[in-house]
Amino acid sequence: MADDGFAALRLHSDAEFQSWLARDVEARDELYELIGHELGIGPASLDELEAFLLNRYPGPDDALRLDQRPVTDAAARHTGLVLVLGINGATWDIDLTDTDDAYYRLPVVRLPDGSAECPLSLVTAALDRRTGDYLSGVTGYLIEQHDTAD
Template identity: 35%
Template sequence: MYISDEDAFGYWVFQNPDVVKDFKDSLPSGISEQLDYSVNSLDVLETWLTENFNTVDEITSFVNVSVLDGSARYVGRVFLANLGGKWGIDIHNKDNMYHSLPVIESKVGVTCPLSVVSTSIDRRTGHFISDVLRAKMKRLPADLTA
């Protein structure tokens, strides 16, 4: 999921709705039906992920790249819906920990959905992703939470 230039990133953003739809369609119907872009839907996704992937290496393997990509894009859309902001990328600063990775840029900072998803596999709580989002939502300025 590393992106090397602005044009590739623009195309990646453009593809988001279709990729998320295809990802949801690839999941068992009982899971996909619950992915409604709510904060609680993140727990449904994370539980499914931890039931199907035992390690970060497993989900980041080439054969599972579409699951990781689809999950990260879905998580990003939920974060955007609740925090505002936009997709962004830093392709210039190689010292940036998220160099060449899509991130959510919001009023409460930068979040890399790919990192959040992969960390959830390692933590295995079933609610790590939603905990990250809820913590960020608490930091939103008052005029954005109404």
């Protein structure tokens, strides 16, 4: 597996994934404290998150530095939350078996059609593209393409 910068963020077992899930609120609260307030739960909140990230990091490599991984992880968690709450049947998942999977050992949001979106990959792509609305654009599109939660 090529080094994509995500190696240190990959989880190694279902137990580790369950621990990661259990720490979700705490991790996001730490991010909201850095931002100065809690973010909303809709796609529009992702523009504010993206502005914060673009201000903080010149590029994805800076966000993946060891000392910044908690912030990047929390940003991915918030992005995933928007997807999970916006799409009926979307759930957090992880692939611990298929070493050829691009998201092997990374938390993903499993969509109702079986496809997966990796919020960490979305966050780093937003830092690479630097548009300011990448996260909301992608998640908004995904929500439109699936049955939405009301």
